[in-house]
Amino acid sequence: MSDESRPSPAADAAGTAAGARTAAVIPAAGRGVRLGPGAPKALRTLGGTPMLVHAVRAMAASRLVSLVVVVAPPDGATEVKALIDAHALPERTDVLVVPGGESRQESVRLGLDALPPEYDTVLVHDAARPLVPVDTVDTVVEAVRGRAPAVVPALPLADTVKEVGPPAAPGGVEPVVATPERARLRAVQTPQGFEREVLVRAHATVTENVTDDASMVEQLGLPVVAVPGHEEAFKVTRPLDLVLAEAVLARRRLNDGF
Ligand code: CTP
Numbered sequence: 001m002s003d004e005s006r007p008s009p010a011a012d013a014a015g016t017a018a019g020a021r022t023a024a025v026i027p028a029a030g031r032g033v034r035l036g037p038g039a040p041k042a043l044r045t046l047g048g049t050p051m052l053v054h055a056v057r058a059m060a061a062s063r064l065v066s067l068v069v070v071v072a073p074p075d076g077a078t079e080v081k082a083l084i085d086a087h088a089l090p091e092r093t094d095v096l097v098v099p100g101g102e103s104r105q106e107s108v109r110l111g112l113d114a115l116p117p118e119y120d121t122v123l124v125h126d127a128a129r130p131l132v133p134v135d136t137v138d139t140v141v142e143a144v145r146g147r148a149p150a151v152v153p154a155l156p157l158a159d160t161v162k163e164v165g166p167p168a169a170p171g172g173v174e175p176v177v178a179t180p181e182r183a184r185l186r187a188v189q190t191p192q193g194f195e196r197e198v199l200v201r202a203h204a205t206v207t208e209n210v211t212d213d214a215s216m217v218e219q220l221g222l223p224v225v226a227v228p229g230h231e232e233a234f235k236v237t238r239p240l241d242l243v244l245a246e247a248v249l250a251r252r253r254l255n256d257g258f
């Protein structure tokens with residue numbers, strides 16, 4: 001059985017706990033400018049299947065997740081709904097499709113607005129991270145249910161990171177101003193997990209542009225914790241990432257064959 005379809009082991013105990021219902025919001029409304037010309041990024045295919053469908057299946061693979069809210073390109077909600085209906089998903093999983101907005105933040109907020117009241121835990125997962133393993137999804141949900149208001153999957157960095165300043169003249173070289181200690185830095189992935197009320201409050205309060213949801217919770221002064229991420233949860237951003245994603249799928253097919 002593949003990583004994608006293997007049921008999550010943690011499910012039975014936690015999934016039936018009273019009042020613990022988890023939904024995943026998948027922002028998929030971006031164009032994918034850095035990937036180059038073509039269809040919107042979430043609709044580009046990997047192994048013949050749209051990236052968005054991989055991402056929905058990755059969330060649905062967790063028995064802890066019973067609803068997936070897909071935030072589609074603003075003019076593409078009907079097409080996305082048809083696409084999802086055309087692909088098999090576990091019976092236990094409901095899917096809603098809503099149109100997205102101008103920024104990722106706005107798209108996530110529109111997804112949150114569509115959540116039925118009974119969901120008290122929310123994952124936010126980039127459609128652009130189609131290959132996240134189910135164990136990572138389960139780890140994040142369990143950490144939230146263990147009473148962390150916000151949880152991020154994170155990995156140590158391979159590269160050293162430099163902070164740079166503006167060039168002295170337009171087009172000039174950038175002066176390096178600092179080197180944060182690499183061992184204390186983490187690269188943060190999705191799904192990020194939240195107590196619903198906390199994430200809704202963060203989206204209602206923080207107005208400046210951010211690149212992830214957890215940083216909005218940090219701005220509220222609430223604790224955010226990191227759990228181990230996974231190298232297969234990388235974000236498909238540039239053309240080379242498509243090559244890597246196809247290679248990961250090929251490796252999974254090979255492993256499934258033996
Ligand atoms: N996203 C969204 N709504 C937007 C912009 C982004 O739902 N207005 C989503 C993307 O579809 C993606 C996730 O947010 O799943 C992460 O964003 P990113 O990787 O930056 O994707 P794009 O914005 O599509 O890519 P680019 O920045 O290269 O245009």
Ligand code: MG
Binds near residue numbers: 030
């Ligand atoms: Mg973007």
